[in-house]
Amino acid sequence: MRNPSPQAPRPRTRYATPRFQGPAVLAFAVIIAIWGAIFWKLVDGEFQRVFLHAAIRGHYTFNSAYDIVRNLLVFHLAGLFVGVFLTGSLLVLFLVAATKHGIGKAVESMRASADGNLSTPTGTCPIGEFERFGEKIDAARSDTLVSILKIRSEAAALAAGGISPEEFRLRWDELKQRIRGIAP
């Protein structure tokens, strides 16, 4: 690990994190745009046909164009709502499942670290930010493991003997300092 900085910045609360929320916002926008385009295409085609049919039929029992297409419009609006909501719900469930899987792996990895396993990769799902987050955890674990292995090899080398008392004392103090650097 690198040298400690004298004043670590305190993390502040951030409500908008484009890296995390951006893809979700974009996915919802795509859903709305696609269903909107489908609605427009269907309604346009049907309204053209219905108005033409009504004009030719001749018995005008309606006061406005709305009266002609009321049921059709309500039906298509209901379809638009159901389509957008169901697809949006599926997206929410997918996001929740991906978060549970990704964060679950991160939690498992940290628990394994507490048990001494610092080398098994976190293996979060390969979805953008979760993969990056898993890599950050692995980097922190890897740094810790490197420090510990150095301390261990130094301790073993000192315990093996054959070192002058002056050098032994010097390296002993250095080793203590290095141990103090773990999880400060």
Add this chain to the structure above:
Amino acid sequence: MSSPEAAGNGPLIQRGYVLGLLLRLFVNFAGGVGILFVILYFALSRPLPGDYAGVFLALRNLSPFLRPILAVSVLVYALLACGSTSALCVYVLHKVAGPLYRMEMVLDQYRSGAPTRTVSFRSDDQIHALAQAFNQWIGTLRRDRQRWLATMGDAERHCLQDAATCRAEMEEALRRVAGDLARYH
């Protein structure tokens, strides 16, 4: 390894949070469709002329205007729905994104060697198990560190006796510390 939810730390993401998000989306999309209905209602509810020829012509002439009316209506709907859904996503998802961002900061801080505080999220945040697991890991490391330093400190106390005993105790302490460190792999 046990699953995060099986270890008694509660679910990573609470069911109420998911249901709340779905409910807000329901209201949001329903509102969007309602606005689209109102726009189309006002566009189509103009009274038709009273006589036969007038109605016929009005209906025939409606077709060329129908496409742009629908296009503008759907565009307004899409913009409003996208705007409100974006605001909803930012508001609701920050309860997951915020803790993740915070953990990234803490991990960077830990790697830099700066003193690491115990991590705790806001009470209404999700993924609390992540903070608990991180605190557990750092706590274990700190307890181990204290034990290794205590072992070495005990050996140093023997230096009040003769040099040979001191050296032998220190080497024994180092062997114990190295053995203890072997659990990390």
